[in-house]
Amino acid sequence: MTAFVVGCGRRMGWFWALTCLAVAVSALSRPVLAVDRVPGSPTGLVTVHLDEAKILKLSDRTATLVVGNPLIADVAVQPGGILVITAKSYGITNVIALDRSGVILAEHSIQVLGPSDNVVVVYRGIERESYRCVPNCERRITLGDTADYFTANLGQSGTLSAQAQGQQQQQK
Numbered sequence: 001m002t003a004f005v006v007g008c009g010r011r012m013g014w015f016w017a018l019t020c021l022a023v024a025v026s027a028l029s030r031p032v033l034a035v036d037r038v039p040g041s042p043t044g045l046v047t048v049h050l051d052e053a054k055i056l057k058l059s060d061r062t063a064t065l066v067v068g069n070p071l072i073a074d075v076a077v078q079p080g081g082i083l084v085i086t087a088k089s090y091g092i093t094n095v096i097a098l099d100r101s102g103v104i105l106a107e108h109s110i111q112v113l114g115p116s117d118n119v120v121v122v123y124r125g126i127e128r129e130s131y132r133c134v135p136n137c138e139r140r141i142t143l144g145d146t147a148d149y150f151t152a153n154l155g156q157s158g159t160l161s162a163q164a165q166g167q168q169q170q171q172k
Contacts, residue, residue: 052087064102
C-alpha cells in the first residue's frame, strides 16, 4: 500500500509539472496586442459604444491630452482629473496623457463599437433605416443610415428639442 502512495505521488508530481509547463507555453505563445489590457497598468483598451460616453480618471499631473483621431472619439477634461470620452464614429484611436515635461502618464486605446441597445436595421434595396425595438420599434438615428432617413430623423429631433426649449423659456 505504501508503494502505491509513493507511486501516486510521483504521478501527481509529473502531472503538476506538465500542467505548469502547458500553462506557461500557452501564455507565451499568445500574441500580445497593443490593445491588450494589463491589470494595474495605466494603459489599456477602453470600449465605448456610439451615442454613449465613458469616464476615466487621469493623474493630477496631466497637463496635455493627445487624441489620435478626434473623428472617432472626442475627450473633455472635467475638474478633478475626470476624462469624458465620447464616441463619434466607428473605429479605433488612442488618447495619451502627458505631464508638463512631456512624460507619458497614461495611454489608452479607444475602440468605438456600434450601438449597445437593441437595434433593428431595415434594408430596402440600398436604403438603410435603423430602429430601436424595446418594446416598440421607434426610429433611431445611426451612422450608416440613408442620408434622407438620417436627415429627416435629425430634423424632427431638432424641432422637438427646440419646441421643448421654447416651452421652458415661456414658463420662466
